[in-house]
Amino acid sequence: MQANLAIFNELSALLPGRVRSAEPMKKHTTWRIGGPADIFVEPINRQEIYTIVNYSRDRGVPLFVIGAGSNLLISDSGIRGIVVKISSGLDRLSIVDNEIKVEAGARLAQVLAAARDAGLGGFEFLAGIPGNIGGAVFMNAGSNGSSVSELVKKVLILNLDGNYECISNEEMRFGYRTSILQFDPAIVVEVIFTSYPRDKEQIKQEMAIFLARRKASQPLAYPNAGSVFKNPPGDSAGRLIEAAGLKGLRVGDAQISPLHANFIINLGSATARDVLGLIDQVKETINRRFGVKLQPEVKFAGQE
Numbered sequence: 001m002q003a004n005l006a007i008f009n010e011l012s013a014l015l016p017g018r019v020r021s022a023e024p025m026k027k028h029t030t031w032r033i034g035g036p037a038d039i040f041v042e043p044i045n046r047q048e049i050y051t052i053v054n055y056s057r058d059r060g061v062p063l064f065v066i067g068a069g070s071n072l073l074i075s076d077s078g079i080r081g082i083v084v085k086i087s088s089g090l091d092r093l094s095i096v097d098n099e100i101k102v103e104a105g106a107r108l109a110q111v112l113a114a115a116r117d118a119g120l121g122g123f124e125f126l127a128g129i130p131g132n133i134g135g136a137v138f139m140n141a142g143s144n145g146s147s148v149s150e151l152v153k154k155v156l157i158l159n160l161d162g163n164y165e166c167i168s169n170e171e172m173r174f175g176y177r178t179s180i181l182q183f184d185p186a187i188v189v190e191v192i193f194t195s196y197p198r199d200k201e202q203i204k205q206e207m208a209i210f211l212a213r214r215k216a217s218q219p220l221a222y223p224n225a226g227s228v229f230k231n232p233p234g235d236s237a238g239r240l241i242e243a244a245g246l247k248g249l250r251v252g253d254a255q256i257s258p259l260h261a262n263f264i265i266n267l268g269s270a271t272a273r274d275v276l277g278l279i280d281q282v283k284e285t286i287n288r289r290f291g292v293k294l295q296p297e298v299k300f301a302g303q304e
């Protein structure tokens with residue numbers, strides 16, 4: 001408590017009016033779940049990110065970065081140390097020829113709209129995926145057999161020692177819902193995407209098809225975090241969970257969606273403990289019934 005007050009005061013002196021304490025993380029996740037972050041900052045420029053990273057390194061205070069919180073389960077007791085949210089304060093975007101340069105806090109939807117308006121194709125399959133650019137690159141977000149990695153040229157990161165690095169696509173070591181950043185943490189600051197000229201109407205139509213499919217198949221009326229489990233090789237997690245008869249299973253206010261078996265929905269006041277209880281039951285059942293060890297796609301953060 002005393003230590004948090006000192007961190008709050010010191011960081012507030014460096015970033016006046018921008019630091020919050022005991023911020024409820026449920027306000028920053030699409031699941032609407034998560035206890036308080038000791039210290040919470042949403043920077044509005046690169047200098048502020050730099051200041052936070054250097055402060056955290058010098059004082060040995062842990063730092064956790066979030067984007068739109070659309071792939072995150074944050075524990076009920078919250079996150080100790082500093083949470084930095086890379087969001088709308090850092091969303092500048094520019095287009096030169098076939099390249100889109102965008103800051104990590106921009107929403108995926110913003111980039112898709114800019115690409116469509118400029119007649120640049122390749123982003124269509126991402127239509128309807130919530131989340132910010134930093135989170136999309138960290139996760140290598142994707143759909144329909146394609147992923148962000150196919151569009152990334154370079155990624156500007158600030159590592160936790162306070163140094164900027166420009167990383168190539170190869171160096172990002174993208175894989176199925178993974179990147180080097182999941183093993184070597186750093187903050188994504190800016191991304192350069194490569195694209196190609198395409199007819200605007202065709203782009204619009206293809207995006208509308210992807211959006212309509214999502215609306216029909218996903219439980220978007222309830223707070224959720226998209227697919228909870230990765231698809232095992234050659235199969236689909238949703239198919240296995242449905243085949244095991246687990247649709248509709250509930251722990252507290254967390255429920256396996258009756259519409260899409262790989263989604264867990266928050267019926268109102270679900271806790272992280274409820275969701276974890278459900279995740280454990282699904283993993284155990286699928287392993288017992290089909291001999292498949294499901295791996296979570298969602299990321300976990302915070303103290304037990």
Ligand SMILES: Cc1cc2nc3c(=O)[nH]c(=O)nc-3n(C[C@H](O)[C@H](O)[C@H](O)COP(=O)(O)OP(=O)(O)OC[C@H]3O[C@@H](n4cnc5c(N)ncnc54)[C@H](O)[C@@H]3O)c2cc1C
Nearest residue numbers: 067068069070071130131132134135136138141142188226
């Ligand atoms: C309705 C719904 C549908 C979805 N559909 C899909 C889908 O089809 N395909 C898919 O891939 N995902 C899907 N998702 C999951 C989610 O939208 C993606 O994983 C998204 O890319 C996460 O971005 P975010 O900004 O919300 O990241 P967050 O959830 O905030 O964070 C996710 C991880 O990224 C890290 N991170 C975030 N920002 C940064 C940064 N700037 N620098 C470094 N690390 C960072 C965090 O530490 C965390 O570990 C869906 C989610 C929902 C709610």
